[in-house]
Amino acid sequence: MAYPLKASENSQEITIVMPVFNDWQSFGLLINALNTLSNQKPYQTHFTILAVNDGSTTPCTISGDTLQHLNSIASIRIIHLTRNFGHQRAIAIGLCYAAEHLAHAPTLVMDSDGEDTPEDVFTLIQALGVHTGKIIFAERAKRSENLAFRFFYALYKRLFRLLTGAPISFGNFSIMPKELLRRVSSVSEVWIHVAAGIMKARLPLTAVPTERGSRLAGESKMNFVSLVLHGLSGIAVHSEVAAARLLVVSFVFIIFSLLGIVAVLAIRLATDVAIPGWATSSIGTLIAIFIEALLMSILLVFLVLNNRSQQPFVPRLHYNDYISDIEHIK
Numbered sequence: 001m002a003y004p005l006k007a008s009e010n011s012q013e014i015t016i017v018m019p020v021f022n023d024w025q026s027f028g029l030l031i032n033a034l035n036t037l038s039n040q041k042p043y044q045t046h047f048t049i050l051a052v053n054d055g056s057t058t059p060c061t062i063s064g065d066t067l068q069h070l071n072s073i074a075s076i077r078i079i080h081l082t083r084n085f086g087h088q089r090a091i092a093i094g095l096c097y098a099a100e101h102l103a104h105a106p107t108l109v110m111d112s113d114g115e116d117t118p119e120d121v122f123t124l125i126q127a128l129g130v131h132t133g134k135i136i137f138a139e140r141a142k143r144s145e146n147l148a149f150r151f152f153y154a155l156y157k158r159l160f161r162l163l164t165g166a167p168i169s170f171g172n173f174s175i176m177p178k179e180l181l182r183r184v185s186s187v188s189e190v191w192i193h194v195a196a197g198i199m200k201a202r203l204p205l206t207a208v209p210t211e212r213g214s215r216l217a218g219e220s221k222m223n224f225v226s227l228v229l230h231g232l233s234g235i236a237v238h239s240e241v242a243a244a245r246l247l248v249v250s251f252v253f254i255i256f257s258l259l260g261i262v263a264v265l266a267i268r269l270a271t272d273v274a275i276p277g278w279a280t281s282s283i284g285t286l287i288a289i290f291i292e293a294l295l296m297s298i299l300l301v302f303l304v305l306n307n308r309s310q311q312p313f314v315p316r317l318h319y320n321d322y323i324s325d326i327e328h329i330k
Contacts, residue, residue, distance in 0.1 A: 055084030
């Protein structure tokens, strides 16, 4: 979908937050592509790149010749973290840094491997001028992953909606206006899962259709276990809602088991139906269901109460504790 540009948007600054873990070759190719595409557009955009080095084991290698030709890249800063924290926390730290030091410009979040395409960067920038005052996410209208990934992703989306009551069809790729950046950096849950945290905070948002690109270089660092953990993190953000829904299910099982026990006893004592051992085995099974559902209910109640009693972690107040150094390379 194409969005018209306003005249006031002919020259603007955009901060881009990119988590990087050993993907420096893709990172270099991506900023080159951004620079080339920006020069072809009918409006001028200057990018400040915040590359959050999430504990990479390989050094950052961007040639001096490359840097000299990046006229649309105003500056590149590498935020070195003290260790590997995972891409969600790396993004959260980058957003907090942007909120403190670059609050004058909208901030865009994207991966550094090229799967979030440079073309869609400009789609999001243009959409920002139409959907004013909202965080805009890139919704995948078409995906490029294999069949197994698409199957498990569809399963995850249905499980997420079942447990939380909210649909989710987007990831990290997004752009947020400058007036919402500080609010996002103060949301506790973005430390766990950025998109789900923004949803839980009920910040104004919308989504625009995009297509997922292909990696520019190397292989993905995400394996199946990492993807599962990422999905569980999104559900964990809404843990209280999920716990409440599971609590209702456990109460249904408790009522079902009690009614079942009463029905079995009534049939056994008030009728002539007599199958040897059926009453004992049925009541034993129903008691086991009752005990398991009761224990689950107690566990869920304590989980919700414990979450309510915890002091929230505010990323904006603590993010500096996780930064070892900030390197300006342009």
